[in-house]
Amino acid sequence: xxxxxxxxxxxxxxxxxxxxxxxxxxxxxxxxxxxxxxxxxxxxxxxxxxxxxxxxxxxxxxxxxxxxxxxxxxxxxxxxxxxxxxxxxxxxxxxxxxxxxxxxxxxxxxxxxxxxxxxxxxxxxxxxxxxxxxxxxxxxxxxxxxxxxxxxxxxxxxxxxxxxxxxxxxxxxxxxxxxxxxxxxxxxxxxxxxxxxxxxxxxxxxxxxxxxxxxxxxxxxxxxxxxxxxxxxxxxxxxxxxxxxxxxxxxxxxxxxxxxxxxxxxxxxxxxxxxxxxxxxxxxxxxxxxxxxxxxxxxxxxxxxxxxxxxxxxxxxxxxxxxxxxxxxxxxxxxxxxxxx
Amino acid sequence: xxxxxxxxxxxxxxxxxxxxxxxxxxxxxxxxxxxxxxxxxxxxxxxxxxxxxxxxxxxxxxxxxxxxxxxxxxxxxxxxxxxxxxxxxxxxxxxxxxxxxxxxxxxxxxxxxxxxxxxxxxxxxxxxxxxxxxxxxxxxxxxxxxxxxxxxxxxxxxxxxxxxxxxxxxxxxxxxxxxxxxxxxxxxxxxxxxxxxxxxxxxxxxxxxxxxxxxxxxxxxxxxxxxxxxxxxxxxxxxxxxxxxxxxxxxxxxxxxxxxxxxxxxxxxxxxxxxxxxxxxxxxxxxxxxxxxxxxxxxxxxxxxxxxxxxxxxxxxxxxxxxxxxxxxxxxxxxxxxxxxxxxxxxxxxxxxxxxxxxxxxxxxxxxxxxxxxxxxxxxxxxxxxxxxxxxxxxxxxxxxxxxxxxxxxxxxxxxxxxx
Numbered sequence: 221x222x223x224x225x226x227x228x229x230x231x232x233x234x235x236x237x238x239x240x241x242x243x244x245x246x247x248x249x250x251x252x253x254x255x256x257x258x259x260x261x262x263x264x265x266x267x268x269x270x271x272x273x274x275x276x277x278x279x280x281x282x283x284x285x286x287x288x289x290x291x292x293x294x295x296x297x298x299x300x301x302x303x304x305x306x307x308x309x310x311x312x313x314x315x316x317x318x319x320x321x322x323x324x325x326x327x328x329x330x331x332x333x334x335x336x337x338x339x340x341x342x343x344x345x346x347x348x349x350x351x352x353x354x355x356x357x358x359x360x361x362x363x364x365x366x367x368x369x370x371x372x373x374x375x376x377x378x379x380x381x382x383x384x385x386x387x388x389x390x391x392x393x394x395x396x397x398x399x400x401x402x403x404x405x406x407x408x409x410x411x412x413x414x415x416x417x418x419x420x421x422x423x424x425x426x427x428x429x430x431x432x433x434x435x436x437x438x439x440x441x442x443x444x445x446x447x448x449x450x451x452x453x454x455x456x457x458x459x460x461x462x463x464x465x466x467x468x469x470x471x472x473x474x475x476x477x478x479x480x481x482x483x484x485x486x487x488x489x490x491x492x493x494x495x496x497x498x499x500x501x502x503x504x505x506x507x508x509x510x511x512x513x514x515x516x517x518x519x520x521x522x523x524x525x526x527x528x529x530x531x532x533x534x535x536x537x538x539x540x541x542x543x544x545x546x547x548x549x550x551x552x553x554x555x556x557x558x559x560x561x
Numbered sequence: 562x563x564x565x566x567x568x569x570x571x572x573x574x575x576x577x578x579x580x581x582x583x584x585x586x587x588x589x590x591x592x593x594x595x596x597x598x599x600x601x602x603x604x605x606x607x608x609x610x611x612x613x614x615x616x617x618x619x620x621x622x623x624x625x626x627x628x629x630x631x632x633x634x635x636x637x638x639x640x641x642x643x644x645x646x647x648x649x650x651x652x653x654x655x656x657x658x659x660x661x662x663x664x665x666x667x668x669x670x671x672x673x674x675x676x677x678x679x680x681x682x683x684x685x686x687x688x689x690x691x692x693x694x695x696x697x698x699x700x701x702x703x704x705x706x707x708x709x710x711x712x713x714x715x716x717x718x719x720x721x722x723x724x725x726x727x728x729x730x731x732x733x734x735x736x737x738x739x740x741x742x743x744x745x746x747x748x749x750x751x752x753x754x755x756x757x758x759x760x761x762x763x764x765x766x767x768x769x770x771x772x773x774x775x776x777x778x779x780x781x782x783x784x785x786x787x788x789x790x791x792x793x794x795x796x797x798x799x800x801x802x803x804x805x806x807x808x809x810x811x812x813x814x815x816x817x818x819x820x821x822x823x824x825x826x827x828x829x830x831x832x833x834x835x836x837x838x839x840x841x842x843x844x845x846x847x848x849x850x851x852x853x854x855x856x857x858x859x860x861x862x863x864x865x866x867x868x869x870x871x872x873x874x875x876x877x878x879x880x881x882x883x884x885x886x887x888x889x890x891x892x893x894x895x896x897x898x899x900x901x902x903x904x905x906x907x908x909x910x911x912x913x914x915x916x917x918x919x920x921x922x923x924x925x926x927x928x929x930x931x932x933x934x935x936x937x938x939x940x941x942x943x944x945x946x947x948x949x950x951x952x953x954x955x956x957x958x959x960x961x962x963x964x965x966x967x968x969x970x971x972x973x974x975x976x977x978x979x980x981x
Contacts, residue, residue: 520801
């Protein structure tokens with residue numbers, strides 16, 4: 221029976237790979253000729269060129285255009301029709317009596333968005349890492365229907381952010397599901413999305429709910445890579461579970477935790493879609509985050525200000541570059557440690 | 562060489578515009594049933610004109626507001642569009658004078674609103690208003706009756722209306738007494754009723770005055786004392802539009818201030834659940850005005866099929882077609898001939914008939930300051946600044962005095978930026 225299955229699988233694999241083999245044969249001769257002419261380095265350039273072209277067109281070029289836009293003013297869309305204003309847009313963003321007091325700033329909404337984003341990043345990242353860790357630890361245990369539970373935690377990651385926002389809006393609105401449950405339990409319904417602190421808390425909870433599955437998966441992979449014999453040795457020594465966690469699990473999971481931390485940080489700074497659908501930045505401006513500010517100034521407002529929006533996005537991009545460099549540094553350090561082992 | 566030609570041909574085909582000779586693409590949004598009505602009318606047009614293929618793209622209002630302006634700036638877009646930000650985009654409209662059969666007919670029947678749609682000083686025929694709108698209030702008659710509270714008279718002030726709705730709120734244990742759409746356009750009617758004038762001597766925005774301040778203060782107080790529905794205004798930031806129609810439809814508020822375009826929507830969703838009627842606009846110290854406005858059907862000057870566009874516009878602008886459109890959509894007509902004749906609205910709903918009559922009656926009370934706004938270029942930044950900052954006051958983030966300073970600064974900054 222097993223032989224028959226293997227035979228079928230081998231034939232299916234061969235059928236799938238046949239066109240690939242045919243293509244490889246077709247390109248073999250010209251590629252060999254190219255390699256003879258250009259050498260190995262030339263081939264590297266040849267293979268990288270398509271990727272670099274796509275990167276150039278869709279990342280590098282828009283970045284340069286964005287920088288140029290940030291140095292122009294007016295409502296016109298085309299760069300050629302816009303007035304050069306130098307660093308005026310940046311000057312406007314940084315024109316403040318005190319950066320700690322957005323009301324003293326010319327562009328007060330930008331600074332409100334900056335401080336809101338900062339508060340969101342600190343709280344959401346801490347909660348995300350903690351919840352992801354706990355989830356991964358639980359899912360790593362010998363549970364009944366473990367695969368089912370893993371799928372349950374991962375499912376929200378597959379949902380579109382707009383769907384996530386809408387689902388939670390229906391739950392949290394004044395006449396939503398949560399208030400119905402509160403009312404049925406004899407409590408007083410709360411206007412979750414209109415009360416400042418509740419709305420801000422809701423944005424954190426919802427984003428954690430939506431993304432924790434992904435980070436838990438990274439941590440779960442880390443947990444499963446920890447050698448089992450370490451736990452067996454600890455058990456034989458009679459080590460308490462909490463000590464096992466602090467002395468074995470956490471240190472060996474540290475590289476994965478660092479990756480999760482940096483990825484969560486980057487994602488938190490970029491937060492927009494689910495929050496925009498959930499609270500629209502309200503109540504007042506208490507959940508107005510940087511990306512929404514940029515979107516509203518550059519696109520949603522009737523009198524758009526692409527220059528100011530570009531300047532704000534360049535500043536946000538600078539923060540993201542720093543976070544990405546940290547991530548790359550961590551990844552490189554982990555790689556080196558791996559080699560040393 | 563031959564292969565290269567084939568590849569080039571294919572690429573050109575893929576990259577070329579999807580508009581073909583004889584195609585007319587219409588971008589359309591709907592508040593009620595007008596999407597179905599216009600499709601029906603266009604099908605009739607295509608039957609009579611088989612050489613012209615009209616494609617109706619039904620889109621969300623947000624698409625018209627946010628994406629269409631970008632498309633137009635890029636020199637693209639549909640051939641015809643139904644828009645409300647008519648004045649801001651006036652530079653992009655096609656002059657229909659050379660492509661319509663009888664420009665004098667257009668001048669006579671739609672001419673009163675041309676200045677709403679074309680740049681200041683221009684004499685072009687840019688399109689026509691598919692309907693006129695007027696802001697105004699709606700009352701849940703059933704709730705008022707159940708509470709034993711008389712519906713205020715035509716001359717009642719905003720305070721009297723809110724007091725009456727507040728009594729209904731207490732009696733019927735409603736979450737709020739009333740709601741106003743989260744829109745600068747909507748509250749401008751009330752501001753002007755309290756004497757506000759937005760237009761300065763130089764046709765640039767004037768600093769906000771006592772009229773605007775007086776109504777803003779009332780609005781904030783009504784939210785604070787729980788009579789105005791807090792959710793509509795506070796639960797979003799910036800200039801985001803939020804309508805209060807759902808709360809009215811669900812019988813959760815006694816009074817709702819929006820506009821005539823809601824009539825068909827309310828009729829279809831409320832059905833026989835309760836009795837309701839439109840009441841015109843409450844009075845202030847200076848007037849009892851609503852804000853006029855509407856949606857226009859305009860041709861886009863980047864069209865490659867101007868002659869076909871002219872034929873479509875001629876058809877849709879015909880008096881019999883406009884009359885049918887008006888009667889089936891339950892809109893207020895902009896066509897002078899239709900307005901002068903008898904309009905037989907296609908509904909058995911008494912609430913609808915009474916409401917449309919109320920709006921027609923209220924259209925005679927539009928204050929000059931309100932009538933001037935649709936043709937004024939800078940209405941948008943004023944509306945946006947009002948909504949953004951007054952919401953912040955309602956949310957407890959700003960004091961009223963701080964908000965007034967910010968409103969003036971925001972408007973000044975936006976005008977300066979747009980004038981660069």
